[in-house]
Amino acid sequence: MKKFAVFGNPIAQSLSPTIHQMFADQLGETISYEKILAPEDGFVEAATTFLAQDGAIGCNVTMPFKLDAFNFAKVDDQAAKDAQAVNTLMNDDNGKVLGYNTDGIGLVNDLLNNDVEIQGKRVLLIGAGGAARGVISPLIEAGAASLTIANRTKAKAEQVANAVSNSKVQVVALEDIASVAPHIIINSTAASLSNELPCSLNNGVLRNCDVVYDMVYKNSPTRFMREAAEAGVENQIDGLGMLVEQAAEAFYIWTQKRPDTSDIVKRVRDIVEQGEKRN
Numbered sequence: 541m542k543k544f545a546v547f548g549n550p551i552a553q554s555l556s557p558t559i560h561q562m563f564a565d566q567l568g569e570t571i572s573y574e575k576i577l578a579p580e581d582g583f584v585e586a587a588t589t590f591l592a593q594d595g596a597i598g599c600n601v602t603m604p605f606k607l608d609a610f611n612f613a614k615v616d617d618q619a620a621k622d623a624q625a626v627n628t629l630m631n632d633d634n635g636k637v638l639g640y641n642t643d644g645i646g647l648v649n650d651l652l653n654n655d656v657e658i659q660g661k662r663v664l665l666i667g668a669g670g671a672a673r674g675v676i677s678p679l680i681e682a683g684a685a686s687l688t689i690a691n692r693t694k695a696k697a698e699q700v701a702n703a704v705s706n707s708k709v710q711v712v713a714l715e716d717i718a719s720v721a722p723h724i725i726i727n728s729t730a731a732s733l734s735n736e737l738p739c740s741l742n743n744g745v746l747r748n749c750d751v752v753y754d755m756v757y758k759n760s761p762t763r764f765m766r767e768a769a770e771a772g773v774e775n776q777i778d779g780l781g782m783l784v785e786q787a788a789e790a791f792y793i794w795t796q797k798r799p800d801t802s803d804i805v806k807r808v809r810d811i812v813e814q815g816e817k818r819n
């Protein structure tokens with residue numbers, strides 16, 4: 541039995557065990573995958589104990605431990621280095637724990653699955669937290685013409701852009717996002733969780749925009765997606781596919797087997813819809 545887990549605080553809401561069990565069933569692996577609630581100051585101890593068990597292959601890491609995991613692991617993965625955040629850990633053969641970040645590849649794969657062309661497009665990224673940092677380099681590598689970051693706290697966006705140090709990555713004030721004339725807008729903030737918009741959509745920012753992407757997922761489109769649709773944006777995508785795709789990349793790192801995600805995204809969406817209806 542290969543053992544896996546996801547660490548977070550809170551963690552009860554995590555869909556990762558369900559998603560990884562679906563991958564394992566599809567690919568003929570026998571696994572256990574548990575949710576582990578680590579104390580806020582106790583991630584390293586909890587992860588070390590888990591990874592020392594017989595059969596432990598690796599684990600996922602979610603809020604608020606991605607920076608702790610980055611500092612704990614041996615990180616060769618460029619995406620994790622750029623993000624300064626790790627969401628996937630794996631025991632290697634030499635007793636070391638390796639760290640990866642699969643959020644960015646998860647977003648890019650989900651955009652491509654949804655037939656969104658990234659090559660040559662101007663991308664506006666709202667937010668400058670851990671989720672934003674993880675997707676910048678993968679979007680540039682996928683061919684974005686430019687990537688402009690806007691955040692409620694502008695200084696944080698500037699810090700993130702300086703750390704990436706790529707001429708395609710710029711920062712703009714939230715009041716000036718229309719000047720970017722983006723083709724794709726990605727909301728990497730938590731604003732949708734409280735039914736807020738991360739930025740104004742009434743200032744001309746949507747005039748060239750074909751796609752809005754909200755990393756948050758709910759049982760129905762978020763306010764950001766709905767208002768963009770009402771303003772004429774053709775394509776609105778939520779973050780459920782990203783969640784499944786980042787998990788698929790982690791599963792591949794651990795097992796060298798790549799899940800077929802198309803049906804799994806639909807099944808996980810059914811679970812989210814039924815779960816939220818029950819609440």
Ligand code: NDP
Nearest residue numbers: 667668669670671692693728729730731738755779782783
């Ligand atoms: P962080 O706490 O690191 O960053 C939060 C970001 O959201 C900051 O830029 C913050 O701005 C901004 N923000 C928070 N509330 C608001 C608001 N009301 N209006 C405008 N901006 C706001 O969180 P993460 O980056 O780790 O995660 C952000 C979101 O992305 C979460 O909701 C998470 O669920 C989602 N996510 C989804 C994934 C997926 O697979 N679909 C993967 C990872 C994350 P400021 O700097 O000014 O505080």
